[in-house]
Amino acid sequence: MKRVLGAALYWLLRRPRAAEVVLPPRGAGTIAEFHDADALTEAVRAARAEGWTRFEAYAPHPVPDAAEAMGIHAAPVGWIAAGAGVAAMAGAYGLTMYLSVVDYPVNVGGRPPHAWPVYLPAAYIVGVLVAALAALLSMLWLNGLPRLHHPVFAARGFLRASEDRFFLWISPDDPMHTPEGAQRFLRSQAPLRVSEVPPS
Amino acid sequence: MSTDTPPPSTARVAEAALRPLGWGGWLGFALAGTGVVVLAIAVARLLWVGIGVWGNNIPHVWGFDLIAYAWWIGVANAASLFAAVLVLRRHGLRTAVNRFAEAAALAAVLAAALYPILHLGRPWLFYWTLPYPSTWGLWPQFGSTLVWDFWGISAHVLVTSMFWYVGLIPDLATLRDRAARRGRIGLARAYGLPALGWRGSVAHWHRHQAAYRMVAALVLPLLLSAQTVVALEFAVTVVADWHQARLPLHFIATGLPSGLGIVLALAVALRHGLSLREFVDRGDMDLLARLLAAAGIAALLAWMHEAGTALLQEDGTTRDAFLVRLAGPAWWIAVVMSGLLPQLFWWQKLRRDLIFVPIGLLAAAGVWLDRWSLVVDGVSRPRVPFPVTAYAPSGDEWALLLGSASFFAFALLCFGRFLPAVSMFETRHEESEQELEEEER
Numbered sequence: 322m323k324r325v326l327g328a329a330l331y332w333l334l335r336r337p338r339a340a341e342v343v344l345p346p347r348g349a350g351t352i353a354e355f356h357d358a359d360a361l362t363e364a365v366r367a368a369r370a371e372g373w374t375r376f377e378a379y380a381p382h383p384v385p386d387a388a389e390a391m392g393i394h395a396a397p398v399g400w401i402a403a404g405a406g407v408a409a410m411a412g413a414y415g416l417t418m419y420l421s422v423v424d425y426p427v428n429v430g431g432r433p434p435h436a437w438p439v440y441l442p443a444a445y446i447v448g449v450l451v452a453a454l455a456a457l458l459s460m461l462w463l464n465g466l467p468r469l470h471h472p473v474f475a476a477r478g479f480l481r482a483s484e485d486r487f488f489l490w491i492s493p494d495d496p497m498h499t500p501e502g503a504q505r506f507l508r509s510q511a512p513l514r515v516s517e518v519p520p521s
Numbered sequence: 522m523s524t525d526t527p528p529p530s531t532a533r534v535a536e537a538a539l540r541p542l543g544w545g546g547w548l549g550f551a552l553a554g555t556g557v558v559v560l561a562i563a564v565a566r567l568l569w570v571g572i573g574v575w576g577n578n579i580p581h582v583w584g585f586d587l588i589a590y591a592w593w594i595g596v597a598n599a600a601s602l603f604a605a606v607l608v609l610r611r612h613g614l615r616t617a618v619n620r621f622a623e624a625a626a627l628a629a630v631l632a633a634a635l636y637p638i639l640h641l642g643r644p645w646l647f648y649w650t651l652p653y654p655s656t657w658g659l660w661p662q663f664g665s666t667l668v669w670d671f672w673g674i675s676a677h678v679l680v681t682s683m684f685w686y687v688g689l690i691p692d693l694a695t696l697r698d699r700a701a702r703r704g705r706i707g708l709a710r711a712y713g714l715p716a717l718g719w720r721g722s723v724a725h726w727h728r729h730q731a732a733y734r735m736v737a738a739l740v741l742p743l744l745l746s747a748q749t750v751v752a753l754e755f756a757v758t759v760v761a762d763w764h765q766a767r768l769p770l771h772f773i774a775t776g777l778p779s780g781l782g783i784v785l786a787l788a789v790a791l792r793h794g795l796s797l798r799e800f801v802d803r804g805d806m807d808l809l810a811r812l813l814a815a816a817g818i819a820a821l822l823a824w825m826h827e828a829g830t831a832l833l834q835e836d837g838t839t840r841d842a843f844l845v846r847l848a849g850p851a852w853w854i855a856v857v858m859s860g861l862l863p864q865l866f867w868w869q870k871l872r873r874d875l876i877f878v879p880i881g882l883l884a885a886a887g888v889w890l891d892r893w894s895l896v897v898d899g900v901s902r903p904r905v906p907f908p909v910t911a912y913a914p915s916g917d918e919w920a921l922l923l924g925s926a927s928f929f930a931f932a933l934l935c936f937g938r939f940l941p942a943v944s945m946f947e948t949r950h951e952e953s954e955q956e957l958e959e960e961e962r
Contacts, residue, residue, distance in 0.1 A: 361723075365723070377722050377723075377724070378722065378723040378724075379720060379721045379722055379723065380721055380723055380726065381695075381721060381946065381949055382726070382946045382947070382949040382950035383723075383726040383727065383729070383730050383946070383950055384723050384726065385727065385730075387723045388723045388724055388726065388727035391723065391724060393723070393724040393727045393728075394727075395727045395728050395730065395731035396731070397728075398728050398731040398732050398735060399731055399735055402732075402735050402739075406739075416652065417652075417663045420652060420660045420663070421660065421663050424660070425658065425659065425660055427662070429662075429664070432664075436664055439663065439664040440663060442669040442672075442673070442746065442749075442750060442753075443663065443668060443669055443672045445742070445746060446669070446672045446673055446676045446743070446746050446750075447672055447676070449676060449680065449739050449742050449743045449746070450672075450675075450676035450679055450680060450743075452735075452739055453679070453680045453683050453684075453735075453736045453739045453740075453743075454679070454683065456687075456731075456732045456735040456736050456739070457683050457686075457687055457732055457736065459732070460687075460728045460729055460731070460732035461717065463728050464722070464724070464725040464728055464729070466717045466718055466719065466725070467717035467718050468717070468718035469718060470718070471718065471720055473720060474720065480698035480699075480701055480702050481698070482698075482720065482721045483691070483694045483695040483697075483698045483719075483721055484695060484698065484699070485949070
């Protein structure tokens, strides 16, 4: 029991995996800062074309072109939400029906126990509620959020990524990554600035 | 396709949330806070003494409680309908007003949620409407509108807050980063926690937008059911004036001017109170005012339909009940204030901030009077074998109404004070899209 608890505690309290990878003296990757969304999109396309695989792009607003260039699809969010909604609707209806037909049928003025029209409003509402919950949660899950820290936050000037600047970060996990190689590639994309991300 | 300029600065919006509070803000907080205290006293008295502190009695089993409930739901509905449609249509107006339309909807639905619980009589047993395995082995009566109401309200509260929160996550991250840049680490942590570690990854944005539009789309069917469930509570009774299939439609259509009127008045408050004139500009206000006028037409049609079906049908009981309502002033004032008055906004000259506030608020008040006409005047011809006295709301009911309005104001002041009142990321996005379109031309 103690060992299980210890293992669980270790798992809960251990540092996030990405942070483990970037132990000093290795840096936390290389980052380039861009002026606008199109420069970022071009850089993402070039990174894919050159064979980089572990990189992330950051923008202060949605940039659908860049996301598509990275091969990201948003459809799973919709499918998960729709599936969860339909399942919840069926579940709510099924539960209502089971409880009032099988488990505890009550004769109210000779009305049939399976009075389906009156079961519909609650089933409909529960379906919508669960679909919305699933949309929010699946978005967070697919994005790997919530997350307490990410190495990229240590990058120089990165706080402007939520305001008016665009960034392309190449992870040190990328098999092609060497500080020099990443710097060379990023500089070829006409950025405002290229810098190494210090280990955090 | 190239955009040479960086996205426009939304620093002003963030500033409004981060700067110290002025005397006007303190006054607003003090007034609304006092009202919230009044609400707390009214609720405490109700819980301690019981429903008897209210003025309702047979046949007026419902009074201020159901009027206010139906009214607040209408406000919440119209405000979130407006916000959801803006998000789904990707309309330019959305950047300016959808965030606070969402906030207004959330505050209104919280105010609305107070009433059905309080009017239960024994509010602490509200969970009896939940199908939970109790020791008696009993289940709720699933055919009861009260059970639908439980799901309707809890879903309305949850989905409205999710709609608002999903859109807020990236803006919370902006506030976190701005606070961190100024070295205010405590504040940065306070914003950072609900921002969930958002770092603006393009991949995250892509899924975020999908989820945001998905929740916006899900708000629409929910709105339909929220007002419908309220209306069905009336329609399933055998009261002559209420027992009508047209009631759900009536509630939805006549609810529109209330929410839009309040959003319009709030937009004026934002423009002047938080100095956000360039984000909520003249074009936005014009469009919003004309929407209110259009909602007025929809409500007028609902009232014409109401009068037409009641007066033309052969059943004398229903006709009599409706004629009693026509004899009272509430119905007529509602038609004038919520239906006819907003029509003034079709005139360009009248679309001014000074006129928006009174007409917006009057439109909202008019809908309240329509609910009064339905709830109170609708049962004035009760056909019971004893003399009935007219309904007169007690001081406690007025305190509750005033208190819930103060609660609404207080919640909105908190939103305006601590959170960006205008969606910052959408403002950036929209303006970069606009530049794109101009270049393509």
